[in-house]
Amino acid sequence: MSVAVRILDDGAWLSVNDERQVSVSELWRLNAPEFCQCEQTDFLAEGFLSARSSGRTVTVETYGQCIACGSSGTVGHVPVGEIIHGEFYGYDREGDVLTPVA
Amino acid sequence: MPTDVERWKSEVYGNEIREHLYRFAETGWGSIPDDERDEWFERFKWWGLYHQRNGQESYFMMRIGTPNGVLEPGQTKVIADVANKYATGPVENPEFGNAYVDWTTRQSIQLHWIKLEDIPDIFETLEANGLSTQQACGDSWRNIVGNPMAGKAPEFVDALPVIHELNDRFKGNDDHSNLPRKWKVSVTGSADGSGQGDINDLALEPAYKQINRKEVRGFNIRVGGGLARNEPRLARDIDVFVEPSEAADVAAGISALFREHGDRENRYNARIKFLVDEWGPEKLRRVLQEEFVDFELKSAGTDLRDEYTYNAGGEHGDLIGVHEQRDGKYYLGLNVLVGRMGADDTAELARLADTYGSGSVRVTQRQNVIIADVPESKLDALLAEDLLEHYSPNPHPFMRGSVACTGTEFCSLSIVETKNRQVRFARWLKENVALPDGVEEFHIHLSGCTASCAQPQIADISLRGMKTRKNGEAVEALDIGLGGGLGENPQFASWVGQRVPVDEVPGAVKNLLATFEDHRDGNETFREFIARHDEEELEAFIEPEETSYEDPFMHNTKLTWYPYAEDDSMDASPAPAHPDGTPIASDD
Structure with missing residues (x-):
């Protein structure tokens, strides 16, 4: 079955x-050591x-910001x-x- | 590989969308096939219809393009009537009630809660009165902006005939109806900079040039401005002067250049500002000359940018108040806080325009309205009208300077609630903060996200939607930028305050203004004060603080179906709904 994802x-x-x-504006907890230094x-x-x-x-390939340290940018593909x-x-x-993938 | 949106556009786009809209309207929401909703909602934008956000399915925002913000006599009443009849939602907004009109930063009009079934009737009413939603959204020529008093107020060169020519030529024009992305155009003939050309894809600005030993008045052309996506750009000078008679042909050439060379594979890279980044203005001019214009382009003339006052950081340049027209009559600019006016107030505005002026109303890029053509003998009576107590021609600077986008009330992209919040900010600041001596103009723009519909980067204080944690709880927050503005030397704000909880923002503004007053050098403007400090110093000026200000929308308003509903949880949403407001059951 084909699934349309966009x-x-x-x-x-x-x-x-x-x-x-x-939708954007969600807050996610990420395991993303390459994005920022936060645990x-x-x-x-x-x-x-x-x-x-x-x-x-x-x-979803997502850009945003760590609201703890302020690092911002594209975090990679986040499984949602x-x-x-x-x-x-x-x-x-x-x-x-959630753990982003490349 | 072309995007889905480009594929949909290649199949059906432009004028032909209308027949499909009417087909769906006949039988309602359920007639749009489940697996075609994305493509039809994308296409509906071309006819000015934007599907509202998650939780509000089946309701649409409708944008009406009013070229240069000009509402001809009779049209304002039509807008009020349409809003009253069709723009009512399931829940009232606590500040604005139900049925209201949004005057936008691009001199357009937005209505909300529009039902699909009502669209043919609305289109017919609008079009019978010379109004249209055509290309108000979507990937084509959007509403053309400029000085809303073009044709009435003093101008260096007449802009309105050019604006009309462009509008007539490029609305519904199949050669220009499917561009890679939106196409925003500004044409200004006055010397005040009120067209805000610097932040448009294509800007025509007043200039003059010696041609055959005669001074000829016309426009210099800039290309590639825009504020969205954390990538603000000022339009770049491409060294071209056009006489008014040449403007449409050169604009057609630049639009065609964008159509052929813009990026259709990546919508985030599609705006022409990125093409100008890549090519530079010299190459753009060369390609324009070689491939898209069949007469020799003239080099740029002498501009009037050193006379620009609009949003320039000093004297008032916002068209509010009483001003003389060039025919000896007057126009009256009224402040509309955050650009939102109830439908009944809009009807009253129409009545005042008919009674005291010609009936014409103009919309400004600061979300305000103007009553035009008032004889001097009628000014005093107009100024005594009750409506002006709320929509003042002499507003407090904090009310006057407030601009806000749509926000999470309706918008999919916004991160925070905006319009009601900005109203509360302005009221609190007016009551609690004294501006330093002589500061009469002070702009605070609140945008819910980086799309920048409230043009935050060109305000004294720029506010942009964010989130943070406060006492462990996720709350809405704002980034704070300082020192933006237009004028001869436009400047984007420096973002020096990050993730300030919304209830601490008014305190931060209060403290910032106190710092300004304490350290101000003579009579320097706020913008000058900011400009002489480096980023580290500016960061230190941001001192968030809780005050008596209370914010009822601290929670994640985006997770609600409507932020002001008593039960705002997504599960309580009545959408999608039948035209009478009853929910459509999932098995309908």
Whole structure:
């Protein structure tokens, strides 16, 4: 089953199969030692640059800022959810620690 | 590889979108196929319709483009009537009620909570009265901006005929309807800089040149300005002067150059400012001459930039108050705090314009309105009208200087609540902070994100949406920038305060102004004061502090379906909704 994954409205949100799934302005806890020196990056998602699905996982290339130390920029592709049988299931992005991938 | 948006645009775009809009409107929200929503919402923008944010599905923002901000007699009442009839939402805004009109920083009009089913009726009402939403959003020529009093106030060169010619030529023009990205144009004939050309993709600014031993008045051309995406650029001088009769042909050439050479593979790199970065102004001029214009371009003339006063940091240049027109009548600029006016007040504005002036109303880039063509004999009676108590021609500097974008109330991109917050900021500052002697103009612009729709980089104090943690809780916050403005030597703000919790921002402004007063050198302006300090010193000037100011929107308003609803949780959203407001069940 093909799944349409895209970023729209100037990077404001992730669409999966024409439904809004993730919006900017969320706060994520990231394991991102290459992004900043904080033990855990307290990351404000300011904009999405691209999205992809590899296997079940949906990732969004995101720029933003660690609100603890102020480091800012593109953090890489952050996994935000999974597609199972054509349906998107978002991760608990407030509670989980997310690890960006290249 | 072209983006999905480019693929959709190549399939259906421009005028033809309208027939599809009408088709969907006939049977409503549910008639848009589930797997085509993204593409149709992207295309609807071309007709001025922007799907509202998460939690507000099936409701649209409608933007009406008013070239140069000119509302002809009768049109303001039409806007008020349309807002009253169609722009009502499921919940009232606590400051503005239900049914209101937003006057924008690009001299346009925005209405919210528009239902798909109502769009044909609204279009027909607007168009029967000479108004249109065509190309108000989307990847094409947007509303052309300039000095809203063009044709009435003193001008070095007549801009309004040029603006009309450009509008007539490029609206609905298939050769220019599908550009790589939005195309913002400013045409100014007055010597005050009020067209804000520096922050537009294409700017025509007043200039003169000796041609055949005669002084000819026309425009110098700049290209590639814009504020969005943390990549602000001032438009670059491409060394071209045009006479008014040549302006449309040269503008067509630059628009076509953008159409052919702009980046269609990466929307973040698509604006022409990035092409100017890559090519430089000399190459842009050369390609324009060789490939897109079939007459010899003239080199730039002498500009009038040293006379610019609009948003220049010194005297008032914002068109507020009573000013004489060149025909001996007067115009009256009224302050509209954060650009939002209730529909009933808009109807009253229309009545005043009809009663005391010609009926014409003008919209400024500082989100204010102007009543035009008032004879001197009627000025006193107009100034005594009740409406002017709220929309003042002589407002307090903090009210006068406030600009705010749409924010999380409706916008997908914004990170924080803006308009209601800026209203509260302005009121608190007015009550609690004294401006130093002689400071009459002081601009504070609040933008919810880096898209910069409130033009924060060109304000004395620039505020931009952020988040932070306060006592462990995530709260809305603002970055603080200082010292921006336009004028002869435009300057973008320096971002020197990071992630200040919103309830500490008014205290930071208060402390900053106290520092300014203490260390001010004579009568220097705030902008001059900021300019003579380095970044480290400026950072030290930012002293956030809790005060008596209270902010009811500290929480993450973006996670609400509507920030001002009693139950604002996403689960409580009535959207998507039928035209009568009842929720559409998921199995409808």
